[in-house]
Amino acid sequence: MEDYDYLFKIVLIGNAGVGKTCLVRRFTQGLFPPGQGATIGVDFMIKTVEIKGVKVKLQIWDTAGQERFRSITQSYYRSANALILTYDITCEDSFRCLPEWLREIEQYANNQVVTILVGNKIDLAEKREVHRQRAEEFAEAHSMLYLETSAKESDNVEKLFLDLACVLIREAKQNTLDNNESAPMPGEGKNINYLSCCNIN
């Protein structure tokens, strides 16, 4: 038996160069590698965290932002429990692309996916191009959580992943609860979810 209570898949998406790899590196290894090259395809890291005594294994898929890898990254959306949609607060362009990313999520992800919008690089406050309020409004309009981070200064990075893990645990508990409610009476066998429309007794 593996040593965790929950396993969640988290996929990071967003334009090239917004700092997805740095966020993951900061969280999983505590590093900020300067001059990080563009990610090729998809990178994969694992970190197990403990939240209130619950062991959570986070499987983090760090995707390449460049267009030519899009078809590879899209294949990961469906099985993701959470998506971290990242943009760069010093780059208006990366913010303007968000609707396009939301369309992708709509198309490929499952509908229970938890999406969080992350504005990265707040250490470069003097170069900020996207105001916090604007991003917050955008996130709210698309029912996403919102957080601003700095992978360089390690601001909010732990919080980002731990908050996400909390939300996912809550949802998972909710789901098992729902399942238990519809659980069969003892002795009657399992209830039929898919075939119930033609159940004859």
Place this chain on the structure above:
Amino acid sequence: MDEVGSPAFRRSSAPASSSIRTETIESLTDLEDLERVYAQLCAEEVEVQKELKVLSGQQSTIETKMLALQRIGPNLQLIEGDATQLSGMINFTCSLAENVSSKVRQLDLTKKRLYQAIQRADDILDLKFCTDGVQTALRNNDYEQAAAHIHRYLSLDQSVIELSRQGGESTAVDASLALLQEAEVNLKALVTKRLEEAVATGDLPQVERFFKILPLLGLHEQGLAQFAKYLCSQLASKAEENLLLAMGSDLSDRRAPLIFADTLTLLLEGIARIIETHQPIVETYYGPGRLYTLLTHLQKECDAQAQKVVEKFIQQRDYCNKFQVVQSSMMRGVSVEKIEPRELDPVLCEVTLMNSRAELYLRFLKRRISADFEVADATATDSVIQEHQQCLERLLKDCKLSCTIQELIGYYIPMEEYYMRETVNKAVTMDTAEVGQLSSSMVDDVFYIVKKCISRALTSGNSDCVCAMINHAISVLETDFREVLVTKLRAGYPASTLQDLHRGVTSAVSLMQSSLQQGKIQSLGIESQEQAKTAYLVTLNNVQVCSENISTLKKNLESDCAKLFSQLAGSEHAQAKIDSCLSDLVNTSSKLKDLLQEGLQELSNTAIKPQVKPWISSFLSIAHNIEEEEFSEYEVNDPWVQQLVVQLEQLMAEFKAALSPIIYDTLTSLMTSLVAMELEKTIFKCTFSRLGGLQFDKELRSLVAYLSSVTSWTIRDKFARLTQIATILNLERVSEILDYWGPNSGPLTWRLTPAEVRQVLALRVDFRSEDIKRLRL
């Protein structure tokens, strides 16, 4: 004597005078005090006298020692004289030695200067020799010789030359230096020009000749650049030739569908061959660590040529257009224009082949350059090694070839996904179930297709591509294909109303109810009902085979991937990614297992429960409140259980033939549970005499024996309650229960609650309710 005695005297007198002073004595007036002081003084006197006696006892020993000392006196004077003499000699020797060593030091310095002078003279001679040599060599067009002279001049110590200039013979040296410098500039220009000419005309011997000369003149970079230029031009002409050949090749040729992959292969192999052939020259004349520089030049040409091949490929194969059609038909679902998946087959193969060739080539480059750097960096610092490593990574990652190939794969994945989806759909529509086969054709077809697609992705050698296809395959199996199975199961297993009529056991009410629910199916003929039944059972088998196939697929892919990626450097990461994607297949398999369980439950509910229920309730019509006579008659003519066994056998025979053994076993287990549950319900509606209890015990035993024989699961557990009920019904007296209950239960675990035990006891007509109430359980 005095001298020796005096310290002793002082020692003894000092405390005497300090302990009691004369003045203190004089000042004393009190008699008591006086007496005390007197006594003290007396005691001191005795002490002093004792000390004196000891000292006078030592007198004779001291005198003997003094005599001995006086005898040594003259000898000491002799020693003093000898010591003075020795000191004089040492002083003399010391000054002599210092004298000698200073002369040696002077000699040493002279020798060093002499050597320097000789070195300088040699250098000047060399310079002169070089000057003359260069000029003669240049005159004779002997560039190798000239370059050798310049190389010698360049390797002379610059400071020595500077020094020579300041010396007396400066004019002579200056002149030759000027000449040499001029010759150097001339030679550099000349050789570079010659090399350029040779490169331009493609004259290999000349290229190689001047290529070897340039490093002697310190022109490593230029030499490599020019040489690379020559190699590039060779490469370009060969590549163009190959591409032309490819374009004009016969379409019916066996390799025609792979012609662009082959052309790309030729190009990359060509470069690999160039590296193989020319690496030794570069290493000999330029030293190790230069391969990287050469290859950065070559890679540019490689990128350009590969680009041309890929462009032609895209154009000829209509690659982008195909992609767009696929893209739009996947987006909107139904599209006007649709590509037959079979049409994509060759182009998908070609792309993966191209990718695998490119990956192979890039790995080759990495291996070669790293090895070359390793030799050069044997003594280098970590930072240099790291920098070289980064340069190499950048070259491989940022080269156009990588990008182009990644783009091709980017288009490939959706097309392969489309191919997989469409072909799976086709397999589903063409599904046929052969008579005598448990499962239908689509199951194996679908897995053949999925395996084919992932294996094709695997041939690309790109782990991200493999992962993406595994993800898509899971998506197809878990959503599209599972939906197909769910829909088929949802059609349901038709209730056997006609059979019920034959058996004449179903009441009119229940018949009406089921016909209302099953209105649609009942309107179908008997034949189509049979079809629906078969379809349902086949689907159950299908679900089970699928779940097994998924596990097999996972295992096969695991070993395939391990084989493919194990040889590559840094493959652990790729392997971990693939393993993670593959592990999702386990979830898919277990989802199908859940579906199977649900399907079986449904089957049990529709096909088994309605039949078994009346059979069991017929137990009610058999009296168990019986006497000896009826019991013996039951012995001869079994009233109930044998018929039940026959009916169950008949009912299950149909399923036994049509279901795979594993599913059939599960279904039997469900049936067994059902029988146990229904029988228990029925029992509580009956009344029993002592012999009736015995009769039931017999009936239960034969039923359990039969059911045990038809299933591999243990059924004892399911019948535990019933067996205990039979035990209770078999009791002689009410109180006998206490022999089995509580502390007397022994290995038996009661499944019945005390209330239930009372309830069962009450079924016996001969047990008085007061006795039952009085029981303490």
